[in-house]
Amino acid sequence: MQVQSRRPAGSRSRVVRLDSFGGPEVLDVRDVPAPQAGPGQLRVRVTAAGLNPMDWIMTADGATAARFGLTLPAGFGTDYAGVVDQVGTGVTGFAPGDRVFGAALSRAVADFVVVDAAGQTAANEAHHTPDGVDDRTAATLTIAGRTASAALAAVDPGPDDTVLIGGAGGGVGVFAVQLARVRGARVIGTGSAATADHLRDLGAEPVAYGDGLADRVRALAPAGVTAAIDLHGVETVHVARELGIPVGRSCTIAAQVDGVPAANGANAPAGALAEIAGLVAAGRLRVPVAASFPIEQIRRAAELQAGRHVRGKVVIDLRMASS
Structure with missing residues (x-):
């Protein structure tokens, strides 16, 4: 050799x-x-x-x-x-x-x-x-970027969408929020009160997780939410059903819920990492x-x-x- x-x-x-x-x-x-x-x-x-x-x-x-x-x-x-x-x-x-x-x-x-x-x-x-x-x-x-890209591909957000992202302030959420915003979507991100400014900095509108989440989301988005990504557990996908979001426009990454697609970073779209790295280099994703x-x-x-x-x-x- x-x-x-x-x-x-x-x-x-x-x-x-x-x-x-x-x-x-x-x-x-x-x-x-x-x-x-x-x-x-x-x-x-x-x-x-x-x-x-x-x-x-x-x-x-x-x-x-x-x-x-x-x-x-x-x-x-x-x-x-x-x-x-x-x-x-x-x-x-x-x-x-x-x-x-x-x-x-x-x-x-x-x-x-x-x-x-x-x-x-x-x-x-x-x-x-x-x-x-x-x-x-x-x-x-690599891992978080691929996972976020796979989740975005599962719900396919665009400029006419309002996306609810659970666990938006975490390692995958950093990418998911910004990638959804790059695609023109409005993003509502769940987190604790202490993460509100962090979520705003990423481009998400913060909402507190926990009991009453569906009502708080309705107050933020009276016209409705059209897609949901759960990056932490199952709370967000259950709220998505309560909000009337079609099952095909919800996904999880860390839990299995009957009928809800589970995104896997190994199945991220081709070119996902090149896109993400390019967005970072261009100053459009941090x-x-x-x-x-x-x-x-x-x-x-x-x-x-x-x-x-x-x-x-x-x-x-x-x-x-x-x-």
């Missing part, structure tokens, strides 16, 4: 490893030999890794991990951004020094990741990072980074993410990693 490299082939890598499944307390930072790019693969020097709820959900217990094909010892985190460090034989379209972002399922929080250059799998991929998109932002795009942590504070970062009350994204900063 021939490999082009900007770093010594025998360099080391810090990685987050789990020797048992569980909560943030099982996350440890280890120093291991750096992986090497094989044929058709890229090695990426990671500068930032974005966290998502799926990261701790799929490593919480063995049964869930098995559904994602994970075995012990396992890594942690899926979204990454960085610089191509090695290019394996047969790879075209990438060269050492290229800035990239993408997904490496449950192994992104590390100094180096190896991914397939062809990007045939949604959680094993690399995409060129456009000029104007910094690495911390690029590291937040991603609030709620907090950034060094890799050594991975447990603290995971605890914050697992609390499900983050306004924006949580990022692990690996820019100062050693060789």
Whole structure:
């Protein structure tokens, strides 16, 4: 195998490893030999890794991990951004020094990741990072962006629509609200009173979740709501039925409700990430980074993410990693 490299082939890598499944307390930072790019693969020097709820959900217990094909010892985190460090034989379209972002399922929080250059799998991929998109932002795009894009595709909002988005202030909501607004839709977003300004900044009209949600939505939109996306549980889709929204114009991402489509980021429309990255580069979509942590504070970062009350994204900063 021939490999082009900007770093010594025998360099080391810090990685987050789990020797048992569980909560943030099982996350440890280890120093291991750096992986090497094989044929058709890229090695990426990671500068930032974005966290998502799926990261701790799929490593919480063995049964869930098995559904994602994970075995012990396992890594942690899926979204990454960085610089191509090695290019394996047969790879075209990438060269050492290229800035990239993408997904490496449950192994992104590390100094180096190896991914397939062809990007045939949604959680094993690399995409060129456009000029104007910094690495911390690029590291937040893949999972949440794909999921939001799939949800938008399920309800297909346009300029004549008013969309109710449940959990609008979270990591996926950041994208869903802004993508709906780009399509010309009016957006009403559920959240706590403390998130109201955050939702307004994204372009949504805030409404408090909880008992009486349907009445509060009617007061905001007396002409009616035409589509609904539930990014947190089932409250929003049940309210959607109460408001008379057709089942075909509602969807969930985190729960199963009979008759309601469930959006999956793996089935996002072709070109979804290119569209999102382009919108970021053009200044039409922004991603609030709620907090950034060094890799050594991975447990603290995971605890914050697992609390499900983050306004924006949580990022692990690996820019100062050693060789």
